Amino acid sequence: DFYSATFRLENLAKVEQRMVESSRRYIQQGGEVPSALQSLCDSMSHPGYGAPGRMVHSPVGAYLLLRRFHRDWADIMEELPNHADVFGQAELEHSFPSAADLEGSALALLRLQGVYNLDLRSLTEGEVVMNCERSQTSTDDSERCQPVNLSRLTGQLTSLPLGVSDVFYIGNVAHKRGEFYYSAIWFNLTLTLVTQRTPSEGDPELLQVLEALGDSYSEVRTPCSSEEDLKQFVLVRNVVTGWLPDEEDPVVAKLSRRVAHITGLNTTFPTGDNFQVLNYGLGGQYEPHYDHLDDEVSRTLVQANRILTFLFYLSEVDAGGATVFTVANIAVPVVKNSAVMFENTNKALVRSGGSVHAGCPVLIGSKWVTNKWIHEVGNELQRPCGLTPEE
Numbered sequence: 001d002f003y004s005a006t007f008r009l010e011n012l013a014k015v016e017q018r019m020v021e022s023s024r025r026y027i028q029q030g031g032e033v034p035s036a037l038q039s040l041c042d043s044m045s046h047p048g049y050g051a052p053g054r055m056v057h058s059p060v061g062a063y064l065l066l067r068r069f070h071r072d073w074a075d076i077m078e079e080l081p082n083h084a085d086v087f088g089q090a091e092l093e094h095s096f097p098s099a100a101d102l103e104g105s106a107l108a109l110l111r112l113q114g115v116y117n118l119d120l121r122s123l124t125e126g127e128v129v130m131n132c133e134r135s136q137t138s139t140d141d142s143e144r145c146q147p148v149n150l151s152r153l154t155g156q157l158t159s160l161p162l163g164v165s166d167v168f169y170i171g172n173v174a175h176k177r178g179e180f181y182y183s184a185i186w187f188n189l190t191l192t193l194v195t196q197r198t199p200s201e202g203d204p205e206l207l208q209v210l211e212a213l214g215d216s217y218s219e220v221r222t223p224c225s226s227e228e229d230l231k232q233f234v235l236v237r238n239v240v241t242g243w244l245p246d247e248e249d250p251v252v253a254k255l256s257r258r259v260a261h262i263t264g265l266n267t268t269f270p271t272g273d274n275f276q277v278l279n280y281g282l283g284g285q286y287e288p289h290y291d292h293l294d295d296e297v298s299r300t301l302v303q304a305n306r307i308l309t310f311l312f313y314l315s316e317v318d319a320g321g322a323t324v325f326t327v328a329n330i331a332v333p334v335v336k337n338s339a340v341m342f343e344n345t346n347k348a349l350v351r352s353g354g355s356v357h358a359g360c361p362v363l364i365g366s367k368w369v370t371n372k373w374i375h376e377v378g379n380e381l382q383r384p385c386g387l388t389p390e391e
């Protein structure tokens, strides 16, 4: 693995630097590259990037390097068929960080946050700031201790900021490890970042919640937006549904990989169903239901039952249309470019009573959503049983 020794991270950073340089040369010579590669090259000239070997000495910088390799570079390789010509075979022979590397670096961040009482907001800005110990705080101003900003000690140690999807991912890693105190604060920060952010012109489409989805959304919707496409679909409960396999378009495949990245689960078909796209009709709604299938249905599927649902909101509505969890008593408003994720079972694969949900009728507007259902078979190692049947 990469995260267990700093020298490995330094080497990886150098590999990345060479890949960026090759990309820049290729672009200068008029070569066409995916927009993700172009923006990666641009972000590498960001002053916060610093010297590559040095940057990984910052825990956020190290996490981001692994995230870029595990997610962004992996996507670029998929989208750039002649990548061996661009980067040279030698670079591609290096092994790339795995999901476990990324998770390890997220756990390392969480551990450092706990041990050194690191300020979360600063951490997301790529800065390492130690907050005061509670016992050290004093009501007397002269004695009150000051937070210590370690990134300011050495100018080069600044790192790029974390994106909203990173903050969410790290919350998810904490949750998977049962570190609920930390998962709650990272999830809360995700919500704050999402609601604070006012989209501005030129933003990638999906920046609002899962910025990592880039500008994929409008393209995903295209395959089922024409009259002709819609004819293939079946009308179910005031909603028209269609299926988008990963092979339909590289953008769809990329979205599936993104869901895998965020959930830590395998999303390849048939472990992950194809994306189901829904557009509600007049007064369109979805009655309360479990996504978890009844036993007799799930027994007919090789991939068995659905353990997790990832639901993206692809449009805004003017009024109505919230997804409501009728037992858990939670209403999720339709916010374009946001997503909601929920588990349909516990680890022992027992249906979660709280997962029952419904799509409220759309009052005014057009509601488009797409969901990815992730199944049991193919995720045995990603989501193993807990120590007790209740987990």
Ligand SMILES: O=C(O)CCC(=O)C(=O)O
Binding pocket: 278, 286, 291, 321, 322, 323, 324, 357, 358, 359, 360, 369, 371
């Ligand atoms: O549209 C919604 O809000 C919910 C959709 C849903 O629950 C489903 O497709 O299973």
Ligand SMILES: [Fe+2]
Binding pocket: 289, 290, 291, 357
């Ligand atoms: Fe559902």
